Amino acid sequence: MVSTRHHPREFPSPEKAAKELVKSSPATVTNGTSRKWVHTPSVALTIWLFVSVPLVAWDAGYVLLRPHSMPGGRLHSPIWTPYALYGTVDYIYGWPAYNARNGFTAAQTVMNLVETVGYLYYLWIVYCYGSTVASGRGARKSQKGLVWMLTGEKVVAGRTGAIALLVAYTASALTLSKTVLYWLNEFFSGFDNIGHNDLSALIFLWIIPNGLWIVFPTYNMYGLGVEILNALEQATPRGKPGRPKSS
DSSP states (O other): OOOOOOOOOOOOOHHHHHHHHHHHOTTEEEOSSOEEEEEOOOHHHHHHHHHHHHHHHHHHHHHHTTTTTSTTSTTOTTTTTTHHHHHHHOGGGSHHHHHTTOOHHHHHHHHHHHHHHHHHHHHHHHHHHOEEOOOSTTOOOOOOSHHHHHHOOEEEEHHHHHHHHHHHHHHHHHHHHHHHHHHHHHHHTTSTTTTTSOHHHHIIIIIHHHHHHHHHHHHHHHHHHHHHHHHHHHSOOOOOSSOOOOO
16 A cells, blocks of 8 residues: 555645745746736837827827828818828828828828727737735835836736736737838839938938837737746646546
8 A cells, every 4th residue: 555645744835835936936926825827018119109109099090081181181180280291201190191082191190090999909908907016014015107107117917917917928929020011012122202302311210210110019028928938837737637546
């Protein structure tokens, strides 16, 4: 007969067990009885979304309200006045593309809105379900607000955090791929919409502004991708169904 009895041992206190769990697995938290995976929102990603989402909404308004939002239109001033210049730099936003009924501008704008919905959903999850990471005894939880969103150290636990991570990664991938497509469209058309610019205007009015939507989504995808890989590596594989082997 095989003995199934184990020698008793001293169990650590709940506080000590929680500290050891977090120390051994930074991507998990404990509630005293079980541990949950957590998503840690990046401050860089949050700041980027607070900047980019309003800009994308502004851009979408201009494109979808053409020709009223264009120079001479009743909605052009003062909201979309800067597009009077940008439309002469990038014809895809100017009269040449509109008069030619070029559908690429509106098509990529609709995709922009799809990504924006994903980003807003991510920010909503972080704000509603995020918990402040308190360090040390007697540490106060920061009150939720704009400062908390932009600077607070917080986590979103469990399935909700996993959904937030997946949505943010997917939206970032869409932003990057669509922006690269935007650049490739110019390359394979012989720079039909921007080739008339001198080098200075091209760099400061087209390459740098549009390049931000390549640099930041790439950086965000890297950080979010690392978090996904770490979660997959820490996941415990499920065994095959069947009877447990007797010892």
